[in-house]
Amino acid sequence: MALVSVADFELKAKRNLEKNALDYYKNGAGEQVTVSLNHEAYKRLRLRPRFLRDVSHLDVSCEILGQQLQWPLGIAPSAMQKLAHPDGEIGMARAAGKAGSIYILSTLSTTSLEDLAKAAPDTCKWFQLYIYKDRHVTEQLVRRAERANFKALVVTIDTPINGDRRADAKNKFCLPSHLSLANFEGEMAQGVISCGGGSGLNEYVASHYDPSITWKDIKWLQQLTHLPVILKGILTAEDAELAREFGCSGIIVSNHGGRQLDTAPATIEALPEIVAAVGNDLVVMLDGGIMQGNDIFKALALGAKTVFIGRPALWGLATNGQAGVEQLLHVMRDDFEITMKLTGCPSLADIQPTMVVHESTYWNRH
Ligand SMILES: Cc1cc2nc3c(=O)[nH]c(=O)nc-3n(C[C@H](O)[C@H](O)[C@H](O)COP(=O)(O)O)c2cc1C
Numbered sequence: 001m002a003l004v005s006v007a008d009f010e011l012k013a014k015r016n017l018e019k020n021a022l023d024y025y026k027n028g029a030g031e032q033v034t035v036s037l038n039h040e041a042y043k044r045l046r047l048r049p050r051f052l053r054d055v056s057h058l059d060v061s062c063e064i065l066g067q068q069l070q071w072p073l074g075i076a077p078s079a080m081q082k083l084a085h086p087d088g089e090i091g092m093a094r095a096a097g098k099a100g101s102i103y104i105l106s107t108l109s110t111t112s113l114e115d116l117a118k119a120a121p122d123t124c125k126w127f128q129l130y131i132y133k134d135r136h137v138t139e140q141l142v143r144r145a146e147r148a149n150f151k152a153l154v155v156t157i158d159t160p161i162n163g164d165r166r167a168d169a170k171n172k173f174c175l176p177s178h179l180s181l182a183n184f185e186g187e188m189a190q191g192v193i194s195c196g197g198g199s200g201l202n203e204y205v206a207s208h209y210d211p212s213i214t215w216k217d218i219k220w221l222q223q224l225t226h227l228p229v230i231l232k233g234i235l236t237a238e239d240a241e242l243a244r245e246f247g248c249s250g251i252i253v254s255n256h257g258g259r260q261l262d263t264a265p266a267t268i269e270a271l272p273e274i275v276a277a278v279g280n281d282l283v284v285m286l287d288g289g290i291m292q293g294n295d296i297f298k299a300l301a302l303g304a305k306t307v308f309i310g311r312p313a314l315w316g317l318a319t320n321g322q323a324g325v326e327q328l329l330h331v332m333r334d335d336f337e338i339t340m341k342l343t344g345c346p347s348l349a350d351i352q353p354t355m356v357v358h359e360s361t362y363w364n365r366h
């Protein structure tokens with residue numbers, strides 16, 4: 001079967017993955033309302049194209065926090081990528097590098113951050129961080145990320161506890177014994193095992209992540225490091241304003257792919273109030289539900305500087321390792337270029353907010 005869309009990769013990936021891994025990758029929290037909203041909200045937005053604007057040459061390059069990128073799409077952090085394919089995080093990061101994209105490594109990776117840095121030296125890499133109850137654990141991760149030349153820290157703020165992921169609870173999700181959480185040693189490396197009869201990840205998060213963290217801990221982290229601090233999981237103008245007040249370099253508007261708080265808004269719905277509040281002061285980025293070129297375009301038009309994909313990259317990896325992710329990124333890049341040309345935008349600077357409207361705009365005029 002020719003793979004010409006993210007949906008094609010998803011179909012193929014689903015055939016290749018074991019149930020434990022597939023359910024973990026695919027599902028969200030609760031009744032999965034937010035998982036669906038992340039996609040449906042894009043379909044409710046209409047594009048208003050302009051024509052006769054010479055689109056024979058495109059330039060979709062951009063600069064994010066001092067990094068020169070070939071286009072405004074990167075790979076969001078997702079845990080345990082070797083569950084998808086033995087190429088795991090290294091395959092994913094190398095594919096991102098070839099595509100000129102950012103790669104964000106999860107704290108819960110199955111490749112250590114040092115091994116990843118060695119294997120993908122030319123990829124722009126950021127490190128995603130959770131704040132552990134034992135601050136020494138977080139501090140050590142920060143020092144290692146700095147030494148390994150990661151360019152930013154992405155602190156995930158939406159996970160004081162793990163979301164209500166029902167499929168993982170039913171499957172008693174755990175990491176197979178041939179894999180480990182490679183940034184850790186000993187018990188913490190084998191940590192995602194189910195002891196209490198439910199999801200092993202729930203148990204891991206409850207034992208190690210600190211649910212008492214506040215903005216004070218963001219300050220603590222900033223004082224610890226010279227790297228830019230980006231907050232991932234912002235969904236309101238209020239928290240975006242606090243991120244600005246606390247001197248963060250950027251934010252990722254994210255609902256964790258619908259895996260944490262169910263019925264939280266789609267990220268594309270939350271984006272406009274956040275851009276209105278802080279868009280001139282902070283780098284605003286977004287993830288969640290991005291499947292095609294149109295989606296990328298809509299997020300940029302509404303003020304995101306770049307977007308990230310979570311599951312689509314995992315579908316690429318599960319389809320054919322690094323080569324699968326490379327192919328997936330090609331498909332998405334081609335599709336984005338089609339949208340740029342058909343909307344009359346030879347560069348990212350030509351994308352205007354007026355080019356995207358909610359579907360109701362058309363009907364309310366009459
Ligand atoms: C299987 C899986 C594992 C994830 N693991 C992490 C993680 O370790 N840290 C984190 O901040 N976000 C994690 N996320 C959330 C992603 O970074 C991202 O916010 C989300 O996947 C974006 O939505 P999308 O999958 O619709 O693109 C994970 C997502 C998935 C699907």
